[in-house]
Amino acid sequence: MVSEEGYVGEEEAFHGVWRIASHVAAPANATLRPLAGPTMGPTGAPAPSYPPPSVRRPPIRESFRVRASQEGEGEGEGEGSGTGARHELANGKGESVEDRNKWAVLTLYEALNARDVERVQQLLAPDIEWWFHGPPEHQHMMRMLTGAEEEETAATFRFQPERVAAFGSTVVAEGRAPNAAWVHAWTVAPDGIITQVREYFNTSLTITRVAASSASSKEPAGSTHCLHLWQSRRPVPPEKSFPGLVLAI
Numbered sequence: 263m264v265s266e267e268g269y270v271g272e273e274e275a276f277h278g279v280w281r282i283a284s285h286v287a288a289p290a291n292a293t294l295r296p297l298a299g300p301t302m303g304p305t306g307a308p309a310p311s312y313p314p315p316s317v318r319r320p321p322i323r324e325s326f327r328v329r330a331s332q333e334g335e336g337e338g339e340g341e342g343s344g345t346g347a348r349h350e351l352a353n354g355k356g357e358s359v360e361d362r363n364k365w366a367v368l369t370l371y372e373a374l375n376a377r378d379v380e381r382v383q384q385l386l387a388p389d390i391e392w393w394f395h396g397p398p399e400h401q402h403m404m405r406m407l408t409g410a411e412e413e414e415t416a417a418t419f420r421f422q423p424e425r426v427a428a429f430g431s432t433v434v435a436e437g438r439a440p441n442a443a444w445v446h447a448w449t450v451a452p453d454g455i456i457t458q459v460r461e462y463f464n465t466s467l468t469i470t471r472v473a474a475s476s477a478s479s480k481e482p483a484g485s486t487h488c489l490h491l492w493q494s495r496r497p498v499p500p501e502k503s504f505p506g507l508v509l510a511i
Contacts, residue, residue, distance in 0.1 A: 274308075283333040295410065300301070305425060310348075310380070335466075348437035359428075359430065359431075360429070360430070360433075361428070362450075362454060363401055363428050363431065363433045363448075363450040364426055364427075364428045364433055366385060366433075366450055366454050366456060366458070367426065367433045367435060367446075367448050367450070368387070368423070369381070369385060369469075370382065370385045370448075370456060371421050371422075371423055371435070373385065374403075374406060374421060374449070375420045375421065382407070385455070385456055386407075386455070386456050387451070387455050387456065387457045388392045390456065390457060390458065390459065391457065391458040391459075392404060392458075392459055392460075392461065393458075393460040393461065394460075394461045394462075395460075395461070395462045395463070395465050395507060396461070396462055396463030396464050396465055397443075397463060397464060400439075400441075400444070400463035400464070401461075402419050402421075402441055403421070403446075403459065403461055420437065421437060421444070421446075422437050422438075422447075423435040423436065423437045424436055424437045424438065425437075425495070427492055429469070429471070429491055429492070429511060430511070431449055431450050431451070431452075432447055432449060432450075432469075432511050433447070433448045433450060434446065434448075434467075434469060434492055435448070436494055436495065438498075442463050442464055443463070443494070443495070443497060443498075443504070444461070444462065444463050445461075445462040445465065445467045445494050446459055446460070446461055447459070447460040447462075447467075447469070447509060448460075460477075460509065462494075462507065464497075464504050464505075465470075465494075465504055465506070465507050466493075466494055466496075466497075466504040466505065466507070467493070467494045467503055467506075467507050467508075467509060468490070468492070468493045468494075468506070468507070468508045468509070469490075469491045469492040469509045469510075469511060470488035470489060470491060470508060470509070470510050470511070471488065471489045471490055471491055471506075471510070471511055472486050472487075472510050472511075473486060473487060473488075473489055488508075488510060491511075
């Protein structure tokens with residue numbers, strides 16, 4: 263379950279489904295213009311009859327490994343450690359589900375920045391659900407994946423994550439762009455395919471986990487409470503303020 267509340271501000275909210283065409287091939291230096299159809303289909307649009315391709319993981323450049331902080335593990339301690347978050351092994355080598363999901367998301371950023379169409383198609387579901395909060399002019403991800411990207415933006419805009427954390431199937435990444443700050447909350451399926459992205463520009467985001475009260479709690483039976491998991495960094499300069507939003511997972 264994922265829900266949002268407490269959004270305040272004049273920024274606009276958008277929701278749609280991107281159709282990612284898996285049969286399109288392009289040279290290595292191509293942009294993502296052929297990736298999807300000209301329009302976004304409605305929620306629940308029929309998916310192709312064939313399954314998405316499996317994820318083949320190329321080595322990630324060291325620059326991304328440095329930027330990807332270990333906040334997912336650190337923030338899972340303390341409050342988050344008692345939420346029942348799973349740390350199952352994703353394979354026999356001791357890789358956790360969270361590590362695997364972060365790897366998939368970091369690989370996607372590399373593919374997007376390289377405009378690697380084939381790799382993006384391997385990582386994303388044929389229909390990916392997209393939520394956006396913020397100024398419409400910052401819908402860069404949507405433009406990249408639907409072919410609406412302007413040439414100037416295609417040549418200059420890059421998503422460079424500065425912080426990455428994972429909480430089960432949710433991977434949150436944060437970075438900065440000229441005159442903007444962004445946060446992505448990705449949903450990764452058990453097979454490693456990315457199925458949803460929630461995109462926030464110039465928005466102060468807090469992520470919480472909804473948990474049922476324990477038997478020893480003094481709260482009424484059946485009640486729930488929210489545990490703080492993650493919060494985006496304060497805007498720069500500090501005197502600048504962003505509208506706030508809470509994402510409950």
